Amino acid sequence: MAPGIPAAMERPHFIGIGGAGMSGIAKILTRRGAEVAGSDSKESATAEALRALGATVHIGHAADHLADDATCVVVSSAIRADNPELVRAGELSIPVVHRSDALASLMQGLRSIAVAGTHGKTTTTSMLAVALTELGLDPSYAIGGDLAGPGTNATHGEGAIFVAEADESDRSFQKYDPEVAIVLNVELDHHANYASMDEIYDSFETFTGKIVPDGTLVISADQSGAVELTRRVRDLSALKVVTYGESETADVRVHKITPRGLTSEVTVVLNGKYLTFTVSVPGRHYALNAVAALAAGVALGIPAHNLASALGKYTGVKRRLQLKGEAAGVQVIDSYAHHPTEMTADLEAMRGAATDARILVVFQPHLFSRTQELGTEMGQALALADASVVLDIYPAREDPIPGITSTLIIEAAKAAGADVTAVHDKATVPGVIAGMAKPGDLVLTMGAGDVTDLGPQILDHLSS
The missing domain is CATH 3.90.190.20 (Mur ligase, C-terminal domain)
Incomplete structure (x- = not known):
């Protein structure tokens, strides 16, 4: 059984509940039995989906949307200080919780995989969610986009694994303590929050430093920023580093990627053995994302051949x-x-x-x-x-x-x-x-x- 509801999350109010990250957390909490409420700027299919799960969703932002007995107000970095519901929370002394802290609290007690990188997070997290579900492991997951199959960005599973997309844009990924972390690439982006590559590296080093003792960092052996990050964190004690990619030095080495129309066939060398599987979306970058997902699952002890077959069931994410x-x-x-x-x-x-x-x-x-x-x-x-x-x-x-x-x-x-x-x-x-x-x-x-x-x-x- 997955953990229950943290006390602070029993009656949460989400400002911007329709956002990709916020709605996922709200969905998991409703499925765990919390009394979820929130507001968003406009009506959407996401708002309707949340209502169908039992959440109260207001359209527009107003102080009276916030119930006096809310146990916390959940915000993202996009919420401005003058938002009337946030102002009202201050007047009522209701705790304000950042989205990343809310997600971190839901991951406690579970074997977590956090997927980070400048690009490819949503796809890789989704690949893992689909594959682990296909294998009957019933994971919980929170993703920045809706899966093409289940049509949702989050679910509460009864299994022991939680897969989460870890957002570096506002440094919020530093709140997680994963058993396995994936870093797909490291590039300069989110210029309002990072002034240089040194700041980016520092942020990713903090993230990797939060991996639990004896945990695993799965990281690209090809992308220059990831290679530099690997050099910086190699000496962290009690951290296993597993590299993947087309580089001859990769621990999980991509032997060949063969495009087949809108799919790819991928052959990797893992522990000295060749393993071939299908990726059901086009493009070399998606094939490499699948290899990262494979390496992370293996780090959790899932048999590689089972996981490789299950990864072929991934059919994409909306957008x-x-x-x-x-x-x-x-x-x-x-x-x-x-x-x-x-x-x-x-x-x-x-x-x-x-x-x-x-x-x-x-x-x-x-x-x-x-x-x-x-x-x-x-x-x-x-x-x-x-x-x-x-x-x-x-x-x-x-x-x-x-x-x-x-x-x-x-x-x-x-x-x-x-x-x-x-x-x-x-x-x-x-x-x-x-x-x-x-x-x-x-x-x-x-x-x-x-x-x-x-x-x-x-x-x-x-x-x-």
């Missing part, structure tokens, strides 16, 4: 190269990629899976700070597409930065030889794409904001 549909001979695919490395990886995956197709991208930059620091690289990544439409920056939690617009990306893309068009009115995009697309083309809606809403609208225009 991670998710096929939205096809109309007029054009496939529309949704990509969450918003960092240049992710953009490049997804575009290369599409090239490998559909070598004869034209690739059209609708890209929405995410965050002013990220665009300021990485806009040139974003534009260079778009040169991998046959043509792109670039929208205005999706601000999310940030205020505008003077002089920083999507023009920075567009100019870099054109300098790299890309065919790119600026579109400022999002509502006109479906018509623009319908006019560009031809039978056999692939259209990618790309970004972490509301660009995802355009997929069905593009399909409707193509059908008309």
Whole structure:
């Protein structure tokens, strides 16, 4: 049996309960029997799903949404200090708990796997959740995206394992004490919170330092930032380090990745033996994520051949190269990629899976700070597409930065030889794409904001 409800979580109130991370914790708590309430800025399928589980979800933020008997208020780093419910919590002396602390409390007493890295966290966490469930281990999990099969981002299982996506963006992953930690890659991102790679390394070192005694760090042997982190933490006492990747020095070495349309066949060398399994999503980066998941499961004592077979049951996460549909001979695919490395990886995956197709991208930059620091690289990544439409920056939690617009990306893309068009009115995009697309083309809606809403609208225009 999994642990029960921490006392502070018996009647929690979530501000921003519809968010990917917040909703997952709320779902687990409702399934454990907590009286969950919260608010979100707009109605959503997530809000409805939470209500169906028994949670109270208010739309909009108001002081009277917070019940006087709430045992805590759960917030993320995106919640501003002047939020009326947060202000009311202070007036009532109700404890305020960060999302990461709430999640950490749910992981206590379980064998936990925390998946970290600048890219690939959601996919790798999902792969583990699906594989462990397939093996009958009934894990609990909390993920930053909805699994394509179960259609949820979190569940409370009765088994002994908890798999969690560990977010480095605000250093919240430093709150966890995992038995196994995965670090997929280490790159500079989240520029509002990190000023340099040294700060990034320090943060990841703190995270790896929280692994329990005799625990295991599974880390890439290929990516330069991960290699440097490995060098820095090798001397930590009572920590087993297992490297994976295509490097000849990797402990779990990738012998071969063979693309097979929208899937891949992966052969690894583990403990001197060859093991081949299928990854049911396209792209080298997803194949490597599966190898990281394999290494982590083996570190928990799960037989490698069983785990490898179960990993083949993973069919994707919403917004991670998710096929939205096809109309007029054009496939529309949704990509969450918003960092240049992710953009490049997804575009290369599409090239490998559909070598004869034209690739059209609708890209929405995410965050002013990220665009300021990485806009040139974003534009260079778009040169991998046959043509792109670039929208205005999706601000999310940030205020505008003077002089920083999507023009920075567009100019870099054109300098790299890309065919790119600026579109400022999002509502006109479906018509623009319908006019560009031809039978056999692939259209990618790309970004972490509301660009995802355009997929069905593009399909409707193509059908008309």
